[in-house]
Amino acid sequence: MAGFADLNLPQGLDKKSLQSLLEAAAHLGYSAVALNHVVDFKEKKQEIVKPVSPSELFPSLPIVQGTSKRIKVLTRLTLIVSDPSHCNLLRSTSANIRLYDIIAVFPKTEKLFHIACTTLDVDLVCINVTEKLPFYFRRPPVNMAIDRGIYFELLYTHAIKDSTMRRYTISNAISLMQICKGKNIVISSAAERPLELRGPYDVANLGLLFGLSESEAKAAVSTNCRATMLHGETRKSACGVVYTVKKPRKVEEEEATLPACKKAKTQA
Amino acid sequence: MARAEPPAATFERRVLRSAAEHHYLRVRLELPDGGARPSVAQFKQLVVSALRELHGEVGAALPVDVLIYEEKTLSAILRVISSGLVKLWSALTLLGFYQNRRCAFRVLQTSPFLLALSGNSRELVLD
Numbered sequence: 001m002a003g004f005a006d007l008n009l010p011q012g013l014d015k016k017s018l019q020s021l022l023e024a025a026a027h028l029g030y031s032a033v034a035l036n037h038v039v040d041f042k043e044k045k046q047e048i049v050k051p052v053s054p055s056e057l058f059p060s061l062p063i064v065q066g067t068s069k070r071i072k073v074l075t076r077l078t079l080i081v082s083d084p085s086h087c088n089l090l091r092s093t094s095a096n097i098r099l100y101d102i103i104a105v106f107p108k109t110e111k112l113f114h115i116a117c118t119t120l121d122v123d124l125v126c127i128n129v130t131e132k133l134p135f136y137f138r139r140p141p142v143n144m145a146i147d148r149g150i151y152f153e154l155l156y157t158h159a160i161k162d163s164t165m166r167r168y169t170i171s172n173a174i175s176l177m178q179i180c181k182g183k184n185i186v187i188s189s190a191a192e193r194p195l196e197l198r199g200p201y202d203v204a205n206l207g208l209l210f211g212l213s214e215s216e217a218k219a220a221v222s223t224n225c226r227a228t229m230l231h232g233e234t235r236k237s238a239c240g241v242v243y244t245v246k247k248p249r250k251v252e253e254e255e256a257t258l259p260a261c262k263k264a265k266t267q268a
Numbered sequence: 269m270a271r272a273e274p275p276a277a278t279f280e281r282r283v284l285r286s287a288a289e290h291h292y293l294r295v296r297l298e299l300p301d302g303g304a305r306p307s308v309a310q311f312k313q314l315v316v317s318a319l320r321e322l323h324g325e326v327g328a329a330l331p332v333d334v335l336i337y338e339e340k341t342l343s344a345i346l347r348v349i350s351s352g353l354v355k356l357w358s359a360l361t362l363l364g365f366y367q368n369r370r371c372a373f374r375v376l377q378t379s380p381f382l383l384a385l386s387g388n389s390r391e392l393v394l395d
Contacts, residue, residue: 029390065390159362160361160364161364163321166322193370194372195298195300195364195370196364196370198361198372202357202360202361202374202375203361205354205357206358206361206362209354209358
């Protein structure tokens with residue numbers, strides 16, 4: 001079973017509040033989080049810096065509740081694109097971009113949404129939740145994105161902060177669900193304070209409000225997040241990623257003892 | 269014409285629908301340090317206002333009971349009819365402010381059986 005993950009914690013905070021945010025996430029049961037670095041091309045002099053390494057920032061990561069493992073911290077880059085020329089950066093093999101674990105784009109227009117879904121080499125497409133959708137989702141790019149294994153990201157913190165944004169969040173989410181039918185959705189927080197974070201089961205329940213089914217809602221905080229991370233990992237390798245897990249030896253021992261038992265019966 | 273006897277059924281179909289009338293939630297309210305703590309009445313008021321904020325008057329009319337409320341730890345057990353569980357839970361999730369200060373509801377456990385809330389396996393310490 002894939003553990004729960006929250007793929008959007010803002011990176012621009014100071015170290016102390018980030019630490020408390022990580023502790024809150026671990027306490028709520030998230031086994032992986034991603035630190036988000038946002039680059040908005042509208043503002044001048046935005047350059048893509050190298051990702052801060054989480055192990056440098058935090059010498060000891062908090063332990064996830066209910067497990068004995070430490071929380072996994074990834075790095076993520078979000079590019080806010082409002083002009084087609086901004087996409088060139090993603091196509092060029094920029095050294096700094098390759099260092100991030102997950103790459104997301106926030107398309108501002110329908111044309112850019114189409115480009116992001118069909119051609120760009122990204123893992124996540126952010127959906128605007130703070131204002132009325134500037135365009136309608138169309139089926140071809142969304143289906144193409146689902147085929148390519150790109151996920152759509154919805155944020156819920158804005159819905160907690162403000163009732164107008166809550167309305168936009170839910171309405172934009174529902175209009176997306178009509179097109180993608182609940183597939184390839186990731187729900188993450190973008191929380192700046194521990195009190196804005198919600199537990200993974202709460203978020204899954206929130207997914208029901210967005211029009212997902214129960215299994216899709218749970219996948220939106222667990223398996224889809226894992227798929228996104230693996231999709232990001234394939235970018236660094238030549239063609240794919242394979243994980244192997246060592247099989248526990250205990251099963252073999254049981255099999256070995258079973259025939260012996262049978263033998264004893266026939267003799268008697 | 270004699271009808272051939274149907275072969276003895278090797279399986280039978282049973283449909284079990286969750287007949288539980290209510291669901292129970294164990295929740296904890298998280299407030300920043302030094303804030304005013306709600307009393308029982310204020311707590312119930314907070315839950316109803318959260319429901320009204322998200323689901324309107326229909327949500328506010330949802331039968332929700334506060335079975336236990338502990339002011340010291342700010343934890344409570346709520347009872348809600350099963351059809352309203354998603355509404356109540358989402359309303360609690362999206363509640364962000366209590367008296368203009370930030371707050372958060374943590375839903376610790378939910379179950380159709382009250383007895384299940386007597387213990388929590390997630391609070392056990394792993395070796």
